[in-house]
Amino acid sequence: MSPGGVPLSWYLVLSAILFGLGVAGFLFKRNIITMFMSLELMLNAVNLSFVAFSYKWGQIGGHLFVFFVIVVAAAEAAVGLAIIISVFRNRGTLNPDDLEAMKL
C-alpha cells in the first residue's frame, strides 16, 4: 500500500526531522545564506509530507500544492538572494544580528 512497502509514518518522521533541522538551522545559524538554506529545507520537508499524503489517499491536491510551493520557493530564492547581495554590498556583513535598522 505504500511505495516500496515503506509505511507512511516513515515519510512523516523524515519530514519532521528535516523540518526540525530547518528550524534549528534558522534559529541558530548566524549567516543569512545558511538561514536561507534552512528555510528551503523546511519548505521541502513540508513538500515531502504533502506528496506522501497525496500518494496515500490517491488525491491530486497534494501534488498541486507541491508545485505551487516549488514555484513560490523559486521566486523567493531569486528575490531573497538579490536582497542578500544588496544587503552585503551595503552593510558588508551577513550576520542578521547586525541588521537591526528597523528597530524602534
Place this chain on the structure above:
Amino acid sequence: MTESLHLWLIPALPLAGFVINGLFGRRLSKAAINAVALSSVTLAFLWTLRVFFAARGSTEPHLERYFTWIESGPLSIAVSFYLDRLTLVMLLVVTGIGTIIHFYSVGYMAHDGGYYRFFAYLNLFMFFMLVLVLAASYPLMFVGWEGVGLASFLLIGFWFRKQTATDAGNKAFIVNRIGDFGFSLGMFLMFVTLRSLDFQTVFSRASTADVATLTAICLLLFVGATGKSAQVPLYVWLPDAMEGPTPVSALIHAATMVTAGVYMVARSAPLFSRAPLAMDVVAVVGLVTAFFAATIGLLQTDIKKVLAYSTVSQLGYMFLALGVGGFGAGIFHLLTHAFFKALLFLGSGSVIHALSGEQDMRRMGALAKRIPITHATFLIGALAIAGVPPLAGFFSKDEILIHAYARSPVLFAIGVVTALMTAFYVFRAVFLTFYGTSRVTPEAEHHLHESPPIMTVPLALLALGSIGAGWIGIGHWLAPVFEGATREAALSHGLETTLMAVSVLFGLLGIGLAWWIYVQRPQTTAEPGALARLIQHKYYVDEIYAAVIVRPLVVISTKVLWRVLDAGMIDGSVNRVGRRCLGAGDILRRLQSGNLRSYAGWVVLGAIVVIALMGGLLGR
C-alpha cells in the same frame, strides 16, 4: 381686517440692511452704507405709517401667521405677528425714533473707523426690536428679547479696544441672563398650566388658572422685565452701558430696548390684572427704582451717567404706573419718555461731540451761546422730563401720579419727591453744561463747534416730539387693549387738579433748587458729607454685588469647579487613560527588537503553542 398688512416687511427691511452692510459693508463707500442703513429704517417707518393708517380705527387685534416654527406634542409655536393698538404705539416709537437716531448717527459716527459695523449692528437691533414688538407669542417675543440683548452687547462694546467698554458689554449681557432666566421659567410654568404660549390663547385661558400659579408666572416674567428694563436689583448694567456710542445710548438704552420690559408687562396685562400680589410687587419695585436711581442721579458728574440714572428712574415710573393698574398711563409715559430722553441723550452727544469727547460736566459750562441749537433743544428735553406744562413729560407723569394716588397717597408722595429730584438733577446737568462759568479745557475750547445739520435736525424733530407728544393722549385710545385690566383712577376733578398742581410745583422747586445751587452760589460746594459720599459711590451697590455674588462665584469656579472638578476629575481621568496606554505600549514595544532570529523564535514558540492547543482539543 381680512386683508394682509404684510407686517413681516417692517422687521425684514432692517434685517436686509444688516445683511448687506454686515457682509459687504467693508467694501462699500460711506455713501452706500448710509443709503442702505438709512433707507431700510426709513422704509420700515413708512410701512409702519401705512399699517397705522390702515389699522388705527380697528379695536380688534390683527393676526398674521407665516409658518410653524416648533411642533412637538402639545407644543406648537408659530411665527406669527400680532397687531393691536399697543403694538402700533411701540412700532411707531421704535421705527420713528429709530429712524431719527439713524440719521443723527451719520453725523456722530462720521469720524469712526467701524462705520459699517456700527450701522449693521444698529439695523440688527431694529430687526430684533421689531420682532419683539410684533410677536404673537411669548417664545417669539423671547427671540426678539434675546436679539436686542445681543445687539445691545455688541454696541456697548462697540469700541472693543477699550477695556471698560468690553467689560460694560459683558456686564450688560450677564446681568440680563439673570432676568432671562426668570422669563424662561415664567414661560415654562405658563405652558405647564395653560398649555399654550400664544398671547390670545393664554389670555383667554388665564381665568382658568388659580391665582397662586398666575402670581408665580407673573413674578417670573417680571424678573425678566427687571433685567431688560434695568429695575432694582438688576439695574446695575444700564449706567455702565453708557460706554457705548451716544446714539446707541439714546436708541437702545433710553428710548426702545429698555422699555421692552414695560411693554412685556403691559402686553401681559390680562395675566397681571388677575394677580394682585404681582401687581403690587411691580408697583413697589418700580417706585423703589424710581426713587433710588433718582438719588444717585443727583451727584453724578458724567453727563451721560446722569441721563442713565434718569432713565432707570423713569422706567421705574412706568412700572409704577403698570403696577397700580394704569397700563395706558405707563405706555403713555413710555412714548413721551422715548422722545425727551432720546432728545437729551442726543443733545448730550452733541455736547460731547462739540467738546471733542469730553463727558465730565466739571469741565463744561457756559456753552449756551457756543452751541445754541443743542442748548435750546436740550433745554426743551429737560423741561419735558421735569414735568413742566405743557411739555410731554407733564401729561404722562401726571397721569401716572394720579393713578398712584388712587392706589395709595404714599405712592403719590414718594413719586412727587422723585419728580422733584428728577427736575433737580436734570437741571443741574443743564446748568453745569450750558451756564455758569466756562471750565472747558483749552484744547476742547479750540475745536468747539456746533454740530452739523445732520445732527441738529434730528434734535429739532425730537424737540418737537417732546413738546407735542403729550397732547396726543393715547391713554384712551389704548383703552380697548387693556379692557378689564385697567384700574380706573376715579378721582374728583378738583382733587386731580390739586395733585397736578402739587407735582408741577415740586418740579419747579427742583429746577429752582438746581439754579440756586449751581448758578447763584456755585462756589459754596463744601466738602461732601457722609450721605453725599454714599450717593457718589452709588450706595456701593456694585461693590456689594462684587463681594457677595461675583467674588464667591469666581472663587468657587477657580478653586472647585476648575481645579478640582475640571482639571482634577474630568481632565484627570482622560489623562490617566492616556498614560496607561502609553505604559502598555512601552512594554509591548520591547517585542519589536529588530532581531530577525528572535522573531523566528517567537514564530516557532507560537506554532508550538497552537499545535499543543489543537492537540489538546482534538485529543479530547
